[in-house]
Amino acid sequence: xxxxxxxxxxxxxxxxxxxxxxxxxxxxxxxxxxxxxxxxxxxxxxxxxxxxxxxxxxxxxxxxxxxxxxxxxxxxxxxxxxxxxxxxxxxxxxxxxxxxxxxxxxxxxxxxxxxxxxxxxxxxxxxxxxxxxxxxxxxxxxxxxxxxxxxxxxxxxxxxxxxxxxxxxxxxxxxxxxxxxxxxxxxxxxxxxxx
Numbered sequence: 239x240x241x242x243x244x245x246x247x248x249x250x251x252x253x254x255x256x257x258x259x260x261x262x263x264x265x266x267x268x269x270x271x272x273x274x275x276x277x278x279x280x281x282x283x284x285x286x287x288x289x290x291x292x293x294x295x296x297x298x299x300x301x302x303x304x305x306x307x308x309x310x311x312x313x314x315x316x317x318x319x320x321x322x323x324x325x326x327x328x329x330x331x332x333x334x335x336x337x338x339x340x341x342x343x344x345x346x347x348x349x350x351x352x353x354x355x356x357x358x359x360x361x362x363x364x365x366x367x368x369x370x371x372x373x374x375x376x377x378x379x380x381x382x383x384x385x386x387x388x389x390x391x392x393x394x395x396x397x398x399x400x401x402x403x404x405x406x407x408x409x410x411x412x413x414x415x416x417x418x419x420x421x422x423x424x425x426x427x428x429x430x431x432x433x
Contacts, residue, residue, distance in 0.1 A: 281366070298358055311351045311358075311385070313376065319343040319350075330376050337378035344381070352388050360392045363405045374411030382410045 279296040281288040289295050302310045309315075313330050320327050323343035327333050338344075359371060373382040386408045393402030413420065 281368075301358065301361065302354065306354065309350050310354050315351070316344075316347045316381075319347040334376050334378050337380055339380050339384060344384075348384060348388060352385070352390075355385060356390045359389055359406075359408070363392055368406045371406045371408050372411050373408065374413055377411075379410060386410060 279298055281290075281295050294300075299307070299310055299312065313333060317327050317330070317333060320333075320341055320343040323341070323346070325341045325343060327336065362368065362371060373386060377385075389408055391405060391408075393405050395402065397403075
């Protein structure tokens with residue numbers, strides 16, 4: 239079953255369908271985690287996780303300075319903004335389960351955070367040139383849609399030749415449940431069947 243969906247072990251150029259998109263070569267996943275003070279992600283190249291020379295690839299929070307840190311898209315800052323506006327949410331899990339786009343504080347957080355998301359997306363597109371950037375992890379789906387709709391893609395900027403380059407699609411993960419736990423559980427299968 240796994241080979242039917244993902245191809246034979248060692249296949250490097252073509253990946254399975256990714257949210258209706260045929261992912262080729264490089265995809266990127268932005269993960270919004272439970273109970274951690276950062277957000278990070280993973281790089282998938284040729285169907286395999288890419289960890290970088292030192293094993294730190296995907297530590298996206300590190301691009302922000304200490305002054306910018308409170309405006310980065312980490313969900314604990316959304317929770318703090320919601321609490322400041324009278325919304326009783328105490329955890330990322332509760333946020334994920336109960337999120338309502340009309341809550342007071344959501345628009346305020348998006349206004350503060352989206353410039354940082356835009357910078358990250360532009361940086362990833364410029365440096366890595368992925369086919370897709372997937373918003374996932376514990377990010378509430380409705381919030382993910384709001385972020386994707388508001389993202390200012392580099393192709394919308396004025397370009398020196400009058401035409402912007404092709405760029406990654408921003409897509410929302412379709413993974414159900416805890417993606418970190420699922421990824422960890424799949425590691426033995428990867429080692430056994432897909433090296």
